[in-house]
Ligand SMILES: O=c1ccn([C@@H]2O[C@H](COP(=O)(O)OP(=O)(O)O[C@H]3O[C@H](CO)[C@@H](O)[C@H](O)[C@H]3O)[C@@H](O)[C@H]2O)c(=O)[nH]1
């Protein structure tokens with residue numbers, strides 16, 4: 069019987085588990101020996117050595133921090149799983165629950181209206197029973213351009229949706245559909261009827277496009293000069309037909325489309341995206357109040373109309389659904405090229421870490437591309453006898469909203485309700501600019517679980533940060549948001565273990581302290597080099613048996629990374645790229661993000677959310693496609709990278725001279741090698757400084773400034789060492 073067949077299955081890969089656990093075990097022993105080596109040196113130090121203690125301590129601390137992050141990161145490798153779904157086994161259409169889609173946009177300049185509308189259209193065209201899909205667009209910019217775009221999109225949808233449905237089009241984002249070569253398995257493909265229909269639809273799409281670009285070029289619509297992105301009243305509008313367009317018969321089956329611009333006043337904190345999510349949650353609860361919500365960033369269009377049904381394979385499984393809060397799909401990007409120098413695809417997160425989490429208590433909420441159960445966002449206490457005033461304090465004064473909270477979707481496996489009643493707010497949480505990460509963490513602390521669904525066809529596609537500048541700005545926001553959680557009373561390593569599986573809380577801990585990579589990487593890029601130039605050894609002699617330990621740790625980590633990359637579809641090139649970008653990120657935005665997060669925590673800085681840029685920059689794109697770094701980034705990011713490279717060039721050359729003339733190989737080999745390795749991996753920076761002549765090179769003035777910083781560091785450092 070159909071009903072008894074599972075809707076999904078979960079696969080465990082015994083080979084990966086075996087490799088991972090053995091590696092963790094052996095590598096841990098090596099790290100323990102390293103720590104023993106450092107600690108015993110320190111305890112014997114005063115009697116035996118001429119080596120100053122400070123650089124040793126710094127390198128030791130760096131090694132400890134790195135080992136710690138590595139250790140908690142092993143939780144991802146404990147039990148990675150993958151999943152397969154069987155949407156064809158779902159119940160009949162009339163038994164499927166309704167879904168509200170939330171789409172967020174904030175700035176029509178950074179987020180081109182046409183792109184946003186393509187996302188809206190792709191969501192409206194999801195393959196889901198008619199009348200059970202409602203689309204809400206939150207416009208934090210309060211821009212008439214977006215509202216106008218939405219009206220046009222609605223009109224175009226009346227042609228687009230029937231076309232997609234009739235021919236079962238797979239790519240339902242019109243821009244992607246019309247710019248790609250045809251999917252020849254679309255139904256009716258090649259028939260003359262299809263060809264004429266397609267042509268007609270494309271013409272309408274061109275008209276729609278024109279109406280949007282024209283408005284953009286003309287600038288503001290109407291006389292709204294007093295309305296700004298930061299200061300505007302609320303607008304809620306259900307998009308409806310106000311034209312006399314002759315329509316096709318099935319056009320009434322267009323999902324409800326609602327425009328929402330929440331009120332914003334400069335005096336009032338609006339909490340960025342988290343605030344927008346919560347407003348949509350409230351607005352939708354009095355309009356359609358669907359039990360499930362799909363959240364999408366404005367650039368993340370639906371690349372496969374079946375995602376809703378795939379998600380329902382989990383949500384409708386009675387075995388897991390009582391505790392299941394959300395089904396997360398990976399963020400994938402349409403602008404990634406094969407040689408992804410920036411690791412814009414975030415490979416390790418979406419092909420490794422999330423699978424690891426999925427084998428524990430579920431993946432991290434990732435901001436976009438997830439189907440969440442509405443009730444999980446409503447706090448866990450709504451079904452207890454809470455009095456009305458208390459509810460209104462949390463949810464606002466709407467009686468309709470309060471009524472809507474008493475839905476029939478009862479979660480029954482939530483722990484620690486009383487305690488959380490005191491500590492949590494409702495909906496998305498405001499305490500971090502990584503609101504998705506933080507909200508997901510707290511949900512899981514309440515006992516909710518999640519599932520990671522990563523089918524081979526990308527369900528959602530967005531614009532990845534494929535240039536250095538965007539990468540830095542976005543990375544700094546993420547680092548700052550993660551550190552904010554790490555340094556709060558919700559620190560996953562302390563708040564997590566009593567409330568969720570220990571391994572799961574290790575993963576959350578790893579993520580929230582991830583930006584701390586800045587510390588070991590800064591140390592490894594400066595201290596051994598400074599000491600090398602001053603003739604101070606920091607590592608065991610090549611002839612010593614401890615040398616083998618260091619060598620093993622180095623090779624074992626690199627080999628493990630290579631194995632993971634090859635197992636998840638990457639290449640040798642990705643292995644080099646990922647190491648490089650890790651070094652670059654660590655010495656720049658992980659450092660700044662950490663400082664930013666700490667400053668916010670202690671209250672000397674206000675939270676901010678600079679949205680990432682979704683406008684294609686042709687020049688940058690060309691560089692990225694050629695595998696060349698675009699170094700047109702602010703000095704604050706570029707100078708540290710260049711200064712460290714210059715420092716390493718100096719120490720490598722100085723070190724070589726030293727070992728050649730003084731025959732100090734045995735003592736200094738490791739330090740010479742560290743500089744060498746850093747230079748090899750970061751060759752593109754050297755190339756940018758010395759060889760390249762294009763616009764994206766490192767400008768000579770930057771090289772000069774960086775050289776100055778390196779010199780100052782060497783002088784001051786050497787002075788301190790000799791004191
Ligand atoms: O005040 C704001 C700021 C942003 N957004 C929207 O939030 C989304 C994400 O912003 P984006 O600039 O694209 O940030 P990313 O760094 O690309 O996004 C990742 O990181 C964010 C947290 O930092 C998450 O909210 C996102 O879901 C996640 O994809 C976009 O649709 C924005 O329009 C708002 O609605 N209001």
Ligand SMILES: [Mn+2]
Pocket residue numbers: 365367530680
């Ligand atoms: Mn984004």
